[in-house]
Amino acid sequence: MTDSFEPVIVGFTCNWCSYRAADAAGTARMKYAPNVRLIRLMCSGRLDPTFVMKALASGADGVLITGCHPGDCHYIDQNYKALRRFLLLRRTLKGLGVEPERIKLVWASAAEGLKLTNEINAFVEEIRALGPLHWPKWDSNGHTAEKQPILEVTA
Amino acid sequence: MSEKPKFAMYWAASCGGCEISVLNIGEKILDVDAHFEPVFWPVAVDSKYKDVEAMEDGSILLTLWNGGIRNQENEHIAHLLRRKSKILVAFGSCATEGCVPGLANLYPVEEIFSTAYHTVSTDNPQGIHPQPVVQVPEGTLTIPAMNPVLKTLAQVVDVDYFMPGCPPEPHQIAAVIDLVIAVLEGKAQLPPKGAVIGAGNSTVCDECPRARNVKHITAFKRIQDVAPLDPTLCILEQGVPCNGPATRSGCNARCPRVGAQCIGCYGPAEGVLDYGARLITAFASVVDAKEPEEIEAILDGIPDPVGQFYRFNLADSLLRAGVPAWKKNGH
Numbered sequence: 001m002t003d004s005f006e007p008v009i010v011g012f013t014c015n016w017c018s019y020r021a022a023d024a025a026g027t028a029r030m031k032y033a034p035n036v037r038l039i040r041l042m043c044s045g046r047l048d049p050t051f052v053m054k055a056l057a058s059g060a061d062g063v064l065i066t067g068c069h070p071g072d073c074h075y076i077d078q079n080y081k082a083l084r085r086f087l088l089l090r091r092t093l094k095g096l097g098v099e100p101e102r103i104k105l106v107w108a109s110a111a112e113g114l115k116l117t118n119e120i121n122a123f124v125e126e127i128r129a130l131g132p133l134h135w136p137k138w139d140s141n142g143h144t145a146e147k148q149p150i151l152e153v154t155a
Numbered sequence: 156m157s158e159k160p161k162f163a164m165y166w167a168a169s170c171g172g173c174e175i176s177v178l179n180i181g182e183k184i185l186d187v188d189a190h191f192e193p194v195f196w197p198v199a200v201d202s203k204y205k206d207v208e209a210m211e212d213g214s215i216l217l218t219l220w221n222g223g224i225r226n227q228e229n230e231h232i233a234h235l236l237r238r239k240s241k242i243l244v245a246f247g248s249c250a251t252e253g254c255v256p257g258l259a260n261l262y263p264v265e266e267i268f269s270t271a272y273h274t275v276s277t278d279n280p281q282g283i284h285p286q287p288v289v290q291v292p293e294g295t296l297t298i299p300a301m302n303p304v305l306k307t308l309a310q311v312v313d314v315d316y317f318m319p320g321c322p323p324e325p326h327q328i329a330a331v332i333d334l335v336i337a338v339l340e341g342k343a344q345l346p347p348k349g350a351v352i353g354a355g356n357s358t359v360c361d362e363c364p365r366a367r368n369v370k371h372i373t374a375f376k377r378i379q380d381v382a383p384l385d386p387t388l389c390i391l392e393q394g395v396p397c398n399g400p401a402t403r404s405g406c407n408a409r410c411p412r413v414g415a416q417c418i419g420c421y422g423p424a425e426g427v428l429d430y431g432a433r434l435i436t437a438f439a440s441v442v443d444a445k446e447p448e449e450i451e452a453i454l455d456g457i458p459d460p461v462g463q464f465y466r467f468n469l470a471d472s473l474l475r476a477g478v479p480a481w482k483k484n485g486h
Contacts, residue, residue, distance in 0.1 A: 050428050053473040070445065084439035087450050093260075136481050138310070
């Protein structure tokens, strides 16, 4: 790990709460780490785990999933679905050898700009401590950029 | 001599079940013989790599490729047969998505070798451990080296058509053979390049005759622990993880019809980018709990999520392999 490592984090926000929390943070001139790239969904229930897999495969070191507080979903209870997907996804990533801490779920209401700011900053430091993930870009031979073909296998 | 178009079938990292499935088409195999000249088919015809190398490029009309690309030999032959074939079909789950051999992408090659040759279940008194290159008094011996991970055929060469299934169902193979023969006779046209052939465009659930209601899962159970399984009701609804919702149709829901859960051998349904992610979505949606502890307790009923969600599809998933397969000792 080097001092120059800057985590790349993809953050998914919900249109009705957490995106507005981020907006509120901006309006109030609160600062959060620039490592997170926020993507707005209509609802955390729209979060297909495919998005997370794609983010990690494409070079993200961590993925932040945010939504309305339980009971506050604009679409009644879709954030509970997001919670269940998150928990199952975390178990699956663990099975693939990915630290489950690389994905995080945060509830933030439209009024909680400060909470979201703090959570983003904390998450960036957590990922910084974990180090880069740097999922390989497979070349046509299935080798990673860092690794040459295994020509010799030793016991 | 022969005016018949040439046919080839090859196996790479696979179990041989695809070859059996071809034989299971029954007397239809006579149609294959009537319309094609098998020029290279290791399980059935005694021809050598050098015979293929001697053929003109593009001279084989149809090559069915089964098996994943695990080592340098598989890769070499994939490139060779691509050059020699007009139509290259990724045949079966291993070729299209890696299948069970693709699960080795969870482990580094060293660990695979050590498990295969040096664990208690292996009788290997001399401690034999294969080496790609070995010096013996008579000279240098080589065997094909392992690639770091197993790849699908399309990750190595350009593929014309994909035919899923572990193995592809005989009636689907027969239908594809009929189609190719009809094309040869000018009575039909080939589907667009890149198409999935010999399968449906929907999900296994769509072909499943079991009754489906709104699902409220309060526990996931192993199928042997649900006794008796209701023969008319959706298997997932009864708490047994059934992969039907994410799996491509084409098998006619063979397993659920006889009381076994779908394990996903026909691969991702149309439009699904990551099979496992789609199943995570499906299973998480039907869990009937809202508190994290309660949800976790229900999810404990799926003790091996990677095996459940990626049994056939790991090598073709977005991540392709587990971290230990490509990263050693930290960074």
